[in-house]
Amino acid sequence: MEQARIFIAIALSFLIFILWEVFFVDRKEFETVPQEPKSISEVDQSKKQPQAYIPQIRDEISSDSSDISQDYQIRETKINTPLYTVTISERGATFNSYVLKNYKESPNEQSPLKELISDELKEGTLQCFFQEKSISDLNNVIYESAAAGKSIDVYSNPETIAFSWKSPEGIVFIKEYAFSPTNYIISMTIRIKNGSDKNLEDQLKITLANQLEQKDAYYGFVGPSGLIDNKMKEVKVGDIKKEPFSEGTIKWIGLETIYFINSIVPKEIKHAAMILSEENNNIVYNSYLDPEVKIEKGTQTAYTYDIYFGPKSLKLLNQMNNGLDKSINFGMFDFIAKPCLWLMNFIHDYIPNYGIAIIILTIIVKMILWPLGNKSYKSMNDMKKLAPLMKEIKDKYKDDKKKMNQETMALYKTYKINPMGGCLPMILQIPVFFALYRMLYEAIELRHAPFFLWINDLSAPDRLFNFDIYIPFMQPPYGIPVLTLIMGASMFLQQKMAPAPADPTQAKLMTFMPILFTFIFINFSSGLVLYWLVNNLLSMGQQYYVSKKKG
Numbered sequence: 001m002e003q004a005r006i007f008i009a010i011a012l013s014f015l016i017f018i019l020w021e022v023f024f025v026d027r028k029e030f031e032t033v034p035q036e037p038k039s040i041s042e043v044d045q046s047k048k049q050p051q052a053y054i055p056q057i058r059d060e061i062s063s064d065s066s067d068i069s070q071d072y073q074i075r076e077t078k079i080n081t082p083l084y085t086v087t088i089s090e091r092g093a094t095f096n097s098y099v100l101k102n103y104k105e106s107p108n109e110q111s112p113l114k115e116l117i118s119d120e121l122k123e124g125t126l127q128c129f130f131q132e133k134s135i136s137d138l139n140n141v142i143y144e145s146a147a148a149g150k151s152i153d154v155y156s157n158p159e160t161i162a163f164s165w166k167s168p169e170g171i172v173f174i175k176e177y178a179f180s181p182t183n184y185i186i187s188m189t190i191r192i193k194n195g196s197d198k199n200l201e202d203q204l205k206i207t208l209a210n211q212l213e214q215k216d217a218y219y220g221f222v223g224p225s226g227l228i229d230n231k232m233k234e235v236k237v238g239d240i241k242k243e244p245f246s247e248g249t250i251k252w253i254g255l256e257t258i259y260f261i262n263s264i265v266p267k268e269i270k271h272a273a274m275i276l277s278e279e280n281n282n283i284v285y286n287s288y289l290d291p292e293v294k295i296e297k298g299t300q301t302a303y304t305y306d307i308y309f310g311p312k313s314l315k316l317l318n319q320m321n322n323g324l325d326k327s328i329n330f331g332m333f334d335f336i337a338k339p340c341l342w343l344m345n346f347i348h349d350y351i352p353n354y355g356i357a358i359i360i361l362t363i364i365v366k367m368i369l370w371p372l373g374n375k376s377y378k379s380m381n382d383m384k385k386l387a388p389l390m391k392e393i394k395d396k397y398k399d400d401k402k403k404m405n406q407e408t409m410a411l412y413k414t415y416k417i418n419p420m421g422g423c424l425p426m427i428l429q430i431p432v433f434f435a436l437y438r439m440l441y442e443a444i445e446l447r448h449a450p451f452f453l454w455i456n457d458l459s460a461p462d463r464l465f466n467f468d469i470y471i472p473f474m475q476p477p478y479g480i481p482v483l484t485l486i487m488g489a490s491m492f493l494q495q496k497m498a499p500a501p502a503d504p505t506q507a508k509l510m511t512f513m514p515i516l517f518t519f520i521f522i523n524f525s526s527g528l529v530l531y532w533l534v535n536n537l538l539s540m541g542q543q544y545y546v547s548k549k550k551g
Helices: 001-026 040-047 314-320 331-350 354-368 371-396 401-414 424-442 480-498 505-521 525-550
Strands: 076-080 084-089 095-104 112-113 127-130 150-153 157-165 171-179 185-194 200-202 202-211 223-228 230-235 245-256 260-266 270-279 283-289 292-294 299-311 466-467 478-480
Touching: 076 157, 084 299, 171 200, 171 480, 185 202, 200 223, 202 245, 202 260, 223 270, 230 292, 245 283, 292 299, 299 314, 331 354, 331 401, 331 424, 354 371, 354 525, 371 401, 371 525, 480 505, 480 525, 505 525
Parallel strands: 076 150
Antiparallel strands: 076 084, 084 095, 095 112, 127 202, 157 171, 171 185, 185 299, 200 292, 202 283, 223 230, 223 245, 245 260, 245 270, 260 299, 270 283, 466 478
């Protein structure tokens, strides 16, 4: 009976956890009332006073883009570093491509490298605008650069590349990108030189854009986000129209997928706004709107940002110390999941196979929870000894339920047995399971990480062979979930080791529990299935040990 309650508790807790996360968890940390962002003078005017203008405007800089013929071929600058290759278009000086060299699109050896900017994005990302359109079409003009059309290798020393454009009114707009060979951080400086005969008062807007698919699994956020007032603001793609505007002290804004993030981190933390929008084909825009600034004629000003396009690796993001690590969140048991992730990576540093690291992590977690398991199995063993006496009570008082319950409780009291003793310790272990579930599902370290034989991606469900036919309850790709079936068999054996429930209904339910769990796990990551299988085997060993010791 107790074993039935344990499995029922775990199954119900698991289903409630999924339903709660999917339907009731509100990712909005705070509500904002749309307002006009504060002026720069209200925030900290002393830090943004325009500098004295030093005329450095070359006459040959194009005054606008109208003199570019329709047959003009837009040139691109390609920057190669050990970590990535980025392509910058001279139209708008935007990023058109960003390819990671250490990550692939799929586990296949022939798979292309991971592209972080969708082909559907025609105008590129890191677009620049003025909110009040004091300079129009800023993102469609042709910028000049000595690097236009070239391929530049950044393998030893940092490199800075500048793109410049001059408006017909004499305003010069310069975008400078500084690349490092050792990390993913790109410094972007925007300089505005007001060579016109009028003052320029406006708000600069920097926009991230990308195609984000909405067909996500239960866990793992995909969509626009930002760290505002030290709280994560995450908006699902389907909710963008409901929450297009947020403001506060913004540390960064980004566009997230489960494993990667494209982000803008302003060097100067200040009161600003995050503006969201969406177009067809799931093209999502997340804009950082600076406070209004006044650039008097004959002066200049500059804005500096860090650009991070790369993996959501907790180790990398922690080193940056800019709050981007908060984009990695494993749910309500995050405080358990992150230490487990650190421990798994620590093990992997010495044994470079994440499957083995998961096995060792499972053993360590089991050892920590060993006392709870002992109490649970001791209680189950005691209940097994009482099974004949309980059967006698049931047969004797089968027509008097009240008397049956009274005698049963008296039996527990006589032998000093807590009927919940077997269930409660298992319930206390459920948070650990859910924490590991989220961690093993979302940790980028497991993305395309091989184990042995057919398991070449611990972040994906295990499939032996690949069938072209639809299989009910299974998400594609379709194949034989060998590891999951072995896990279900281990649960069946573990169930057989436990005392049979006296209640026939519970006995029938127990028969279906391994089948139910097998169906639940059939689409889970193979890393999580591996954890649960190893945990089952260790639990069977512990259960056998306790039963023999307490004989």
